[in-house]
Amino acid sequence: MTPKVAQFLVDHQPATPCLVLDVDRVEENFRAIRRALPLARVYYAVKANPAHPILERLVGLESSFDAASFEEIRACLRAGAAPSAISFGNTVKKVSAIRAAVDAGVSMFAFDSGEELEKLAAHAPGSRVYCRILVGNEGADWPLSRKFGTTVELARDLMMRAADMGLDPYGLSFHVGSQQTATATYEAAIGKVGMLFTDLKDAGVNVRMVNLGGGFPIRYRDEVPAIGAFGDAIMHAMTECFGNALPEMVIEPGRSVVGSAGLVQAEVVLVSRRDPADPVRWVYLDIGRFGGLAETEGESIKYQFVTAHDGGAMGPVALAGPTCDGADILYERSNYRLPTALRSGDQISILSAGAYVTTYASQSFNGFAPLAEHYI
Ligand SMILES: *Cc1c(COP(=O)(O)O)cnc(C)c1O
Numbered sequence: 001m002t003p004k005v006a007q008f009l010v011d012h013q014p015a016t017p018c019l020v021l022d023v024d025r026v027e028e029n030f031r032a033i034r035r036a037l038p039l040a041r042v043y044y045a046v047k048a049n050p051a052h053p054i055l056e057r058l059v060g061l062e063s064s065f066d067a068a069s070f071e072e073i074r075a076c077l078r079a080g081a082a083p084s085a086i087s088f089g090n091t092v093k094k095v096s097a098i099r100a101a102v103d104a105g106v107s108m109f110a111f112d113s114g115e116e117l118e119k120l121a122a123h124a125p126g127s128r129v130y131c132r133i134l135v136g137n138e139g140a141d142w143p144l145s146r147k148f149g150t151t152v153e154l155a156r157d158l159m160m161r162a163a164d165m166g167l168d169p170y171g172l173s174f175h176v177g178s179q180q181t182a183t184a185t186y187e188a189a190i191g192k193v194g195m196l197f198t199d200l201k202d203a204g205v206n207v208r209m210v211n212l213g214g215g216f217p218i219r220y221r222d223e224v225p226a227i228g229a230f231g232d233a234i235m236h237a238m239t240e241c242f243g244n245a246l247p248e249m250v251i252e253p254g255r256s257v258v259g260s261a262g263l264v265q266a267e268v269v270l271v272s273r274r275d276p277a278d279p280v281r282w283v284y285l286d287i288g289r290f291g292g293l294a295e296t297e298g299e300s301i302k303y304q305f306v307t308a309h310d311g312g313a314m315g316p317v318a319l320a321g322p323t324c325d326g327a328d329i330l331y332e333r334s335n336y337r338l339p340t341a342l343r344s345g346d347q348i349s350i351l352s353a354g355a356y357v358t359t360y361a362s363q364s365f366n367g368f369a370p371l372a373e374h375y376i
Helices: 003-012 023-036 052-060 070-078 095-103 114-123 152-162 183-202 227-242 255-261 294-299
Strands: 018-021 040-045 064-067 086-088 108-111 128-132 140-142 168-173 178-180 209-211 248-251 262-272 281-285 305-307 314-320 329-331 337-339 347-350 372-375
Touching: 003 018, 003 262, 018 023, 023 040, 023 052, 023 227, 023 255, 052 070, 064 070, 070 086, 070 095, 086 095, 095 114, 108 114, 114 152, 128 152, 152 168, 152 183, 168 183, 168 248, 183 209, 183 227, 255 262, 294 329, 305 337
Parallel strands: 018 372, 040 064, 040 248, 064 086, 086 108, 108 128, 128 168, 168 209, 209 248, 281 314
Antiparallel strands: 018 262, 140 178, 262 281, 262 347, 305 347, 314 329, 314 337
């Protein structure tokens, strides 16, 4: 919790649940990432938090942007981003979105199949395209490998054909999965993609860029390696692979830019013992799976909680949201403990909740309003 956020909570006592996010902290995080990988161009992954004050600040820092839809592209343009600084990074795009992006001046597109490459050739002729390769996601709390990426063999084939199709075969990309805590997973991915890159160059393809994706972790309940450790591992692997002839490097951090800048302030709705023989209390909050905490699915992302009773006696709890849906359980198996003094009506803070929360909030399931947002 930054001092600015703490002061805002005291001064304004905002209605809960709400996100309070310190935009200065976004800037600090962005600068730290750039320091860790000074040779890489940073494309902020807009989906992590597309709020205007964040995009505007990042435009001021000369960030580029990784957008997944035309709506995200429009949000970047509204914040002042140049079309040349926007990558349409989703490998699955509607034709109407591709055309709208081209009309807006966007010229960099991702693909991971021949079918999508043909759409790009037809509707974004001449644009720079990069192919996403399937890599291991070991060590990621929120893997992305099932849905995206293709094999080295097919990627080679498609990149060889791209120029003949009237496209610029610009680069290769991968994503090691989000909240990735293992530096070795980046190194393995660079090895795999680096070999293909060299192979394509030898075959005469004018490939110039390697996009290392995002995935850099932040501290939730458990400690994670610092961003510098990822920077070092990545540069070491890149140098092993390419020597002095480094390609253009792109990274697409989302979580690590905004996550630690924000906190969700919530209220305890009920603390109950539904079975007197069970030591586990059930703690129901006014935010849950459908209010924005979607990444608690599978208990994948383990948020850290802060209450006014911290330091006193603690006991085991299960945590759940306020809706009438049985799936609206945050944690049952992750051994959470909260103060035994915790009562209905108490405030509770959910730390490092600046990423992947606001846009995941449902419209008004059970009548609950979408998460309120304060950018300070
Ligand atoms: C979600 C996503 C990112 C951001 O990942 P983080 O783990 O939040 O850093 C980057 N690139 C692509 C293509 C993505 O889908």
